[in-house]
Amino acid sequence: MKYFYTIVFLSALLLSNFTLSAQTASGIANGSIRGKVKTNDGQPAAYVTVQIVENNKKTATNESGVFVFNNLKSGEYTVKTSSVGLQVQTQKVTVTDGEATTADFTLTESGSQLDEIVISTYKSPNTKSIRTGKIDIPSRDLPQAVQIIGAQIIADQQANRLSDVLKNVNGVAYGENRGGVSGETFFARGYSLGGNNVFKNGARTSTGGMPETSTLESVEVLKGSAALLYGGVSGGAVVNMVTKKPKFENGGEVSFRTGSYDLYKPTLDLYGPISQKLAFRAIGTYEKAASYRNSVHADRVYVNPSLLYKLSDKTEIVLQGDYLKSDFTPDFGIGTIDNKIVNIGRGSYINAPWAYNNTNTVSSQLSIDHQFNESWKINVLGSVQSYNRDYYSAERPFANTEGIALRNVTRSKTEEFSYNQQINLNGQFNTGSINHKLLVGADADQSKTTSNGFVYGPSGVASFNYGSVNLLDPSTFAGTGIQPEATNTTRTNAPIYRMGAFVQDLVSLTDKFKVLAGIRYTFQKTPATSINTLATGVNSKGTAVGKTEKAFSPKLALIYQPLKTTSVYVSYANNLIANTGLDIYGATLDPSLVDQYEAGIKNDFLDGRLSANITAYSIKNSNFAQQALVKADGTGNGDSNVKELNGKTLSNGVEFDLTGNILPGLNFIAGYSYNFIRYTETRDKTVITYDVPVTTANPTGKATSTVGGTVEGQRLVGTTKNTANGSLFYTLQDGKLRGLKIGASAYYTGNRNGGYNDTKTQTVSRLIPLSGFTTFDLSGGYSWKKLSLLAKISNITNELNYFVHENYSINPIAPRQFITTLGYRF
Template identity: 70%
Template sequence: MYKKFTLFVNLLAFVLFLAGNVQGQTKNGSISGLIKTSDGNPASYVSVGLKNTNKTTQTDGKGNFSIKNIAPGNYTIKVSAIGVSAQEKSITVLADQNINTDFSIAESSSQLDEVAINGYKTPNKKPVNLGKIAIAPMDLPQSVQIIGNQVITDQQANRLSDVLKNVNGVAYGENRGSVSGETFFARGYSLGANNVFKNGSRATSGGMPETSTLESVEVLKGSAALLYGGVTGGAVVNLVTKKPKFEYGGEVSMRGGSYDMYKPTGDIYGPITKNLAFRLIGTYEDAASFRNSVNSNRVYVNPSLLYKIDEKTDILLQGDYLKSNMTPDFGIGTVDNKIMDIGRGAFVNAPWAYNQTNTVTSQLNINHKFNDNWKLNILGNLQSYNRNYFSAERPFADTQAANPLPYGIAARNVTRSKTREFTYNEQINLNGAFKTGSLAHTLLVGADADQSRTTSGGFTFNNNLTTFNYGNVNLLDPTTYFGTGTEPGVNVVSETFAPLYRMGAFVQDLVSITEQFKVLAGVRYTFQKTPRTVTTNLATGVQTLSVNSLDKSKTESAFTPKFGLIYQPLKTTSIYASYASNFIQNTGTDINLAPLDPSTVDQYEAGVKNDLFNGRLSVNLTYYRIANDKFAQQALLNAQGAPNGDANIKELNGKTLSDGLELDITGTIVKGLNFIAGYSYNFIRYTETRDKTVYTVPAPTTANPAATRTITLGGVIEGQRLVGSTKNTANGTLFYTFQDGSVKGLKLGASAYYTGARNGGYNDSKIQTYSRLIPLTSFTTFDFSAGYNWKKISLLAKVANITNELNYFVHENYSVNPIPPRQFMTTLSYKF
């Protein structure tokens, strides 16, 4: 680690030395300004350039633009975008001077939003909210992908998985019980609840977040440990909700589809006063499923207020409420560790099973601009998540040799849970631009804190039974699926309170040495405290602390640095290489029974980002390697030097490695023709684990004081792909809207999604006698869409999985979920 760090610092110093010696003084000038829409709002991400030159740029999210290093002379500056009336102005550039010029385009902000129907804007120029600072992805030594509202709308996406299947390097893993939140893998690492954000704040993925009304979904791939604490190394995902506008408008729509799916949506926005605007979005969903007896009922409301105190300060207050009731469904199970085709719709859960969630989020976002170079953001977020769950658990039938019951028999033990979770998040971010000599800096300094408080109930069944079997089911006999139909009685007997505290501070600097060479460097300090849980016996009121060896809270802390080099030989091309570290938490204890230290994961990434044909085509290629040299595995010996038979006593001496390649393509080559496509490859495996070791240890008994027993240890087989990760994924989506003639407004679209081979079940170990791995084959699904836009009315229809492909996603514990069959969906909408 220190050798790598030293090599990087030396290389950085050498580049800085060269830059300081080769950079000369310039006598060129520059142009900057602000572009607004006809209703006075910023015109974001429109093209600005000098005619007959290669000097082009794009406005930022606030409508600002800047063109530097322009030779003195007379020029014509042009503002343009697909679907926008071009504006031109003559201008004279003087040596060593900045000329400020502003524009007002003929279109309103709503009309500018609708331009997206004719073109997906280049993702390499639009800063992401997850970055906490207005740095375009072209200047970041990290892979970024943005799925905008037009893609979400065109594809009629309902769930986060519908959106993320357009993101290469992020693969759908499974949906345990179909209600506990969708699971994704990025670069081989599972994206837990800590990796999903909403408007930059950590958010729960329980209850399935509503995505159909989002403005965009941002994915920052690789390590995000510099900016956020407690995240895994694969990626972070940010859901961006729609914001208020200072003009009246809105949209109402009705979506319907196969299996009695109905979903009306309303969206209205406008000004309340000159400085105060609102937006209110609401949707209701009621649907059955291709899975027998499975239903969902959801209500979502998203109000927001934007108050512009003055030109320098604005306050955004947002909230949302999601009520999601869904039937728990663990799929079709396994028999003898194999998937049996018992029918795509076979439902083997208890008929009374239910999962009810309520999620409330409120967020206050304050932005203050000290001047053109320095800005402050303060964000506070509160989320409440309640879950009420009662269900039989995942069905799987053992082999006849392991189970004396007839072949195909699976127990249906029930689980009752009721949880309340409150999460608080606070952030403060200061960013500024300044120079030290000839070096230009884009600085970000910030601090954040998270607190969560989870209360969960403990239950008994019927006559105070701690476990209850609803009744065995024969997975091969449909007549046994329903069972008795009787819901067992439940008593809540205890409550367990589990708090968690996390805080951190970071600094990041993007140093522009020249217009071509840039360096990004930063470091974060993260501290996390996990107090002992408190369990209250509701009958007696007696409280009990959880037991650990230290009888105190578990604390973890780490520094996570990041370094990146960016070379931009052209304004439209960026070549980068970066290093970042991330720390992940480990369960269990060391041999002294102290909480196990976190593991530090090193990530190396290199890539090329290209904007071609004046931004109409973006092609990005990324290679990465993620190494964990301190993977936790069962300790060989305990503190007394004797063989260790406790799987919770571990050592940080294993290794894992994840390699991968990602290709992202986005474009609008021809007016009205939009496409996104890409491919990803990942291979994550264990590279060093415990060898198989057999020990004979004393085990005296009264009858035989000399008795012994054997302990066999062994790690996961090296080189085997980790369960849940997907080797290859690919996607392609193309939409074309006819621009002229009698078919003007007609829209046609097609999508293809490829999911490569992957493993379900459990990874094989060196000591097991039979494999519990479930190999899953690759599959491809195809969707076709057609629609028509006429004035303010639009109709869009889609047939998904046209070929009726059958395949499965498998949770490690045998929750086997078939993919949806061929389905139909249509949306009728009216904009006002």
């Protein structure tokens, strides 16, 4: 790795010296043109093309409607705004060396008209900035793989869940979780996207109730390490769900969705002005559905009100809230027999008939954006969220060779309460002819999880078998049908405190060479849990030891743009992964620091109507935690909770995505990814001897234990080798059939491993190999004036395959289904 650091450092130094030398030789600093484009109702006009006629230089406005041209020689220039569907506007400006000239534009179109133009004409994703990146730069300047799934794709595919949206993102694969009760689980670049990796409008959000996605404006995915910007996130990706915002004109939509297995889902979306400075939006939906899984039901209510207050031309405040009531049946699927999948029927439900999982999520968010001038702006974000889950179910149907499985019950009741605060300062300035785009930020979040412990039955036992089930005998699936008594005995509080600060600078050495560098300091404190025994009121500490973690997360990237439409980059970043357990001295285990290397090419063709991006990466964890062989005194260690950081893992892969709108009305998105994550160095099989108390049965006071790590080179369970996706929609633009829409989608999920990775000490494998599969969807619809009708048949070949969590949550994929949505815009 030292060679990589040396090459990057020397390259940056040489480029900097080259540019500074050129600047010194010229003896002058060039000028610039800066401006802002607004709609006629005062909204910023994003992604509008701005051109200097004399030299044909082009750029696009960012999310705030701002554009900049740097390194211009003194003289007179003609600046022009243009885009399909927009009225062209021009201005004559004079540029003076060392000064910034302002050229602002006000379009004749309104904000909603501009939205319709953007949707119908398509904008290259490489020209857009994403909120997840926290800085107003186009994706082309960001040395990371980025994908944006917009409102049009979400609507065309009639997406209901986050998994429906993310299957369009190459390199992000769905993974089953325990009974489906913890929300949807995803893997990216071999790493699970935990609760810290999913955001809504830039703030962390819970995925426990399965977030509502059918009403989103877009979903942004920033792949690779985002530790610089967000702290304790896994290295795979971060996902940001962007909700729809208020508008200063009256409008809305009402729709009704229905489909197979008794799906009924009405939705209402209203927006408009309350005054000249205050606008509102209110979105609500109700969903009631059964399932292809027998006895499985979902009942959901979602409300998303929001207010937009324009304090001034430079300051706006957005206040929004979310309420999601999501009740659904926990479902562990069809289970395994002798660690093997047996097809006992796609719809076979073997959980208790009374099982339930009821969740409530309430959140509120306040965002303040202030533009100091055309070069500097600040965003302040605060959010609060409450998530409650009430769950009772029989569990884990993994059976022996005869098909018999225990069904111990679990009753849980948890409350999660979290706060998040952020402040991000964006600035742009020049040092001579070198342009800087600076991002400085700080964030903090605090959370507390309260969980309850239960005992079961009249005698209050810790473990209770609802009734063994024979997976080969459907008459045993329902059991007695009687819900066991559960008594709440303890209440555990587990707080976590996080904070961090970072700085990042995108340095444009020339028009073609850029360097992005940044560093973050992260502090995380996890106090020891406290347990309240309800019968006595006594508080005590839990077995988990409190710990404090600190880390610096650097990032460095080189960007070369030989053409305005092409960007080539290499980057290095790292992130921390928290570890459980103690070291041999009894101290809490340090976090693992994971190194990530990435290289990519981003291309636009056909004047931005076609984008093709490719990324390669390598993620190395050289201090993976595993059981220590000896204690601090040199004697053998028989405690699996005592660990040391000397294991290694490696994740390699490539990702390719293709998006475009080559013809009017034709929109497509496609992608492919390959990932291989495995252990590369683990503990060899070793027999250790350690001290135990002297007893009559063991007068020597010695015991032995066989220790061994995971088998090297074996793909980690849950991760997917290959994924591919393709989706195409075409809407007729002319003729009698104008408004007719047809679409097709295909999704490939490659080979995976379920069960458990093999270890060097076991004699029987618990791995469950899973083959790849492909599903195909067909869509058709028609829009006439304000009415629209869209229908879809998914998995038209009725493909059968499984998603597996360990060896007991074995859920068949959905069969062929039909869904249709009728909408009316006003």
